[in-house]
Amino acid sequence: MAKQKDNKHHEPLFHIVKRDDMPQWQAWLIRVCTIIIGFLFVGLLSMAITEKSLGDTYEIMFSGVFGRLFEGSTTMLWKYLQEIAILLCLALALTPAFKMKFWNCGAEGQALMGGLASIFCMIQFGEKLPYPALIAVIVVTSILAGAVWGVIPAIFKALFNTNETLFTLMMNYIATQIIAYYVYIEGGGSNVINPVAYGNFPAVGNNDYFVNIVIVAAITVFMYIYLKYSKQGYEISVVGESQNTARYIGINVKKVIIRTMIISGALCGVTGMLLVAGKDHSINTSLVGGQGFTAILMSWLGQFNPFIMVVMTGIVVFLRLGVAKVADTSLLNSSFSEIIVGIVILMLVGCEFFIHYSIKFRHSKKEVKA
């Protein structure tokens, strides 16, 4: 029998089978292992390029993130938390939209518009308004600006079913050009706006970033509760899972799309405000610096859970700052850091494959006894 075997078709070596029965702890074990492997990889790669020892590499990375923390200096730690806060805030802003399966790729532009509103108020009303009123105006206009930039694609999606991915993406370019124009006008052709002294968030205990961090911490808790325990959050889930079901039970799908994008855009606007009023006190076109896109991944990797997103952004920002320091000490340029972060994120995304699929090697088949 075996000799007659048809040789045209061989047994495949392995095949891939979908699974959705992996227990949570096992899935997390895979993710944690991936992160460890990622860090090892980063260390080894840096070592190979910089010709420093593995221990030294990690030490440099650590110092790049935490500075002289052990000697009592917390400056770098606060900077690290601030960087997390910004990325996290953008990821939180995107999460309700993503949960609704509205692919908001416009966090960049929405944050820029929020930042523009802030700087505009700081420059225009800085001298005229008392400080509390100025802050109030900054907060309101930034939120509005972000919300408007977010709701325009939502309205088109709701009424004409336009593709929101392209629409939000295009809105980014418009926002960038508006900022460029504003900087040109305001900077008197110098393409730089000098830091504005008015309307800056107050420093708490010598710490410039404290307010930013507290605001984002509050948004994190708010978003968790909003998505999980509020009626609106429930509606977002239903619309995201199945628009037909939403229609069937009488949810006004258009209303939910528009409302959710107002929230998403508004939070992006808040991020822009944090960057301008709480950090840079100025603006330029690279204010957000591509973090609006990194935030998309953060939202996904955090599985739309705000608390997991805190961890994920923590890891990514650690890598970004740490590897930047490594690059710095070895006269590599900043792209090195971006490449490394990209690779590790790719690994994190890739490991989901092993959580959702298993690979079956064709172990010796049961021989048939004739």
Added chain:
Amino acid sequence: MTKQPAIELKNITKTFGKVVANKNVNLTAYRGEILSILGENGSGKTTLMNMISGIYFPDEGQIFIDEKEAHITSPKDAFTYKIGMIHQHFKLVDVFSAAENIVLGIEDGKYNLKASTDEIKKISEQYGFDLVPEKKIYTMSVSEKQTVEIIKVLYRGADILILDEPTAVLTPQETEKLFSILRRMRDDGKCIIIITHKLHEVLSLSDRVSVLRKGEYVGTVNTAETNESELTEMMVGKKVDLNIQRTEPKNTQDRLVVNSITCVDRMGSTVLDNVSFAAKSGEILGIAGIAGSGQRELLESIAGLQRLEYGDIFYFDPKTGKKESLRDKTPMQIRNMGVRLSFVPEDRLGMGLVGNMDIVDNMMLRSYTKGHSMFLKRKNPKDLAMKIINDLEVVTPSASTPVRRLSGGNVQKVLVGREIAASPTVLMVAYPVRGLDINSSYMIYNLLNEQKEKGVAVIFVGEDLDVLIELCDRIMVIGSGKITGVVDARNITKEEIGLLMTKSKDDGKESNNG
């Protein structure tokens, strides 16, 4: 004459995650015979056939074709082994003609539609198909499309044909015609395997029956030596009482009156054409028709999900006796008017439920808006979920399991349970037992009968005419969006309903069934 085994399966096992779809299945089909694969939904019939036709690859076990071991890794491999499968859902290009679809994907380096058409005509004549090769798919009826699928595999020279639930979409007349063609193929020496869960078809068509139960092979019997109750017992594993208790309707009153409604779909073609009928309290109104004749649109119109072009829908409130129009109302408005309308849609996980949510959150779909709080209250939905799990014997690890992980029968129990818990006065169900095992199906029939006894106006869209005739009080037949007749279910035969089903479509044209 000794029988030639065409295909043999030995110890075939296939698992999907934890689910064992097939376990150590052994099966032999011979040339010149019709073998039925009988089993309940979820017993692994289709998975098994998909392994023969190259869509899945078995985890364990061997397949022998003409007594030689075969490794079928793709549908193309299956084709070189002369295996052809006709799927439940047709895989045709709508804007192509029949002939173009049939030659599609054949890589013999030449494309000669004229020669192919002649060849197709020859095959048609040989087995008695009615097919115009130049006809476009989108103008075809379901049975014509099926004919194209069958000729497609014959054209490729298949001599092992697998048909997956081929009669599910056919009228009784079309079914009979298909069977006579299959018999002719058998006499021509082909090996025909037909997957089904309809007992009477097995008995009237096949030579032998192989029974699967929960993925395992139970046994094979000669059709001539068996009967319905023995096969059912093999299929289910125990004796089942296959009777539906139908009571006489009491105190019937008009509850819902549909007054000459017309609807068009997105493409602008009329899907409901001047439909009028009344659903009465305390009776079950069956709706029969070929799939896609407007049943879905009809129910969705009533539920407020479909825009009406013309006509009106009136609801008679049983408490106040008031007559209210449901036209141009959203589902939310209908609910707020106090109309207790429950709807079990055809697409359970895509419309009635949210697959990724657990049972509690799915219960909440109907009630979450209640109260002024911004936040959700999960207490009542949770109690309801537990009650339904207990009362309807839903098999689930817990109330917090996503419903998509449940089996089809349990998903349907969750959905029907929720809709009945809203104590409706009108209950609409679309294909409520599709994909369900026999026990769950009978549980659903009993629930519907209970609702009828309570004075609910039940509207039942079904596909199995035997069930419609046994369960309903009146049957309304719909064909191409028109009502072609309303009949008394106690005095009607399947064949008569079958004729009504195709009536409007033919409107003077020759019937498909000759």
